[in-house]
Amino acid sequence: MTGTDVTVLGLGAMGRALAAALLRAGRTVTVWNRTPEKADTLTNSGAHPAESVSSAVRASPLVLVCVLDDETVHELIEPVAGDLRGRTLVNLTTTTPEQARAMARWSGVARVEYVDGGIMAVPDMIGGGDTFVLYSGAAEAFDRNRPVLELFGRAVFVGDDAGAAAMYDLALLGAMYAMFAGFEQGAAMVRGAGGTAGELAAMAAPFLRAMTGSFAEFAVGIDTPARYEPVQSAEFTAAAIDTIARAGAEAGVPTALPTAVRAVLAGPIDAACP
Template identity: 55%
Template sequence: MTDAHDTQVTVLGLGAMGAAMARTLLAAGHPATVWNRTPHRADDLVAAGARAADTAEHAVTSSPLVIACLFDYDSVYEVLDPVARSLSGRVLVNVTTGSPAQAREMAGWAHDHGITYLDGGMLAVPETIGQPGAAIFYSGAPAAFEQYRPVLDAVADSHYVGDDAGAAALHDLALLAGMYAMFAGFFHGAAMVSTAGVSAKEFAALAGPWLTAMTASLPDLAESIDSGDYTTDVQDLEFTKSAVDLIVRAGRDQHVGAGVLEPVQRIIDAQIADGHGDEVFSRIYEGITHP
């Protein structure tokens, strides 16, 4: 395992996230080389002790560990393709947001050029980098992850999720799916009560504790999914349908669009039509995995 305090690191891309990562690595004692297409973005980091590379090739040859935090995968290829020969024999950690398929494709590109590859999926925003609660999923080369884990842990809690390079992006996007669906539900509810003069701030004070309390049921829902046992003697899909239909109807009565809930409504209806009305709400998982 690499010493946590003296590893040379290069950070490519100094947007808000890349700059936060570089700043955190410097604060943790890692000599950092930084590069950005727009050179002046490195000024504050240089003042904090970083070395600014004048070219991408100079940047990647400065460290055994290279972290790419660029706009998209096209940007990564645009920057790294011309310097792939110089990256050979080094470890590339790509935390640029992309799909599992893009991560796997880049892992193949890296392999073809003799580059050890780790893909990263970030559950963090720039302000949380280096702070408790920030997390990054990693997938790809296991030995590289173990070697550089102390360095990666300085940025955020590191979670290795497998040697399939696409696994980190898959975990990241799956969790974001849950987040966006939750927020959309909150927005829908806020729109409903706004018709009665209730502010979003007032509604948030009610919704926060409620949604937090509801997450306590996630382990039980997960158990029913993993076991395939959706039997219940309490609230079944027929009950859930009546509740969701009522929410949609009430929203329309208040002139609020039902676009957020309509997909859920359709899946529930399809499961009931297939004879699963007496099963628990988590049964809709089957309608999502087998649409």
């Protein structure tokens, strides 16, 4: 196979978006997917399809893997350890921090430079101005390949600990899913009173954008609690959440979400109660 700049293993929606961004930037790209047909549109745009993971890995000095889960990464990568030796492996699959660290240890034994990544975007956002991707692990390999990695979005290196990118990735995703769950809970309450989720969305977007400005102040309370004086007391927060839960119950909406939120934000208050 002709040598290429980058190999992309895994052509789900995100993998295809990554490969397409590379091609748009004029990079030569080798692609592989368990279902070969998913490479067709990329091949028509100039990508080189590989018949096997082994040949795909041998084609490029930089190998990106973006698949379903950590188990799939190991299934693909471990059998081609010899082919990967001396190359840089960037794993953009969503994994836990410990899974990322385990992959880094395996890579060290296999003499592979390992960089872990967390993509903070959906496929349509790849290459856009608001997109950023978190990276951690082999700093020298990251620096050397940064011009390529920047093609996906702003490349943010968060440390030599290979698990750091996954940690921040999942922390951010956790906040996002909690927000979406809260919106869905609120929409159910609004619809029960004759409103619509669309009306709520129009109100929620600017309100939540404004509230994110409080993150920096809230972070001070988490990092240095002894020196922090909150604007809103934990007692007030607990009472507000209790009222939300009561309104949900009145509307026939499950209250598991506000109960969980209260446990996180008002746990110390509950613990202090006799």
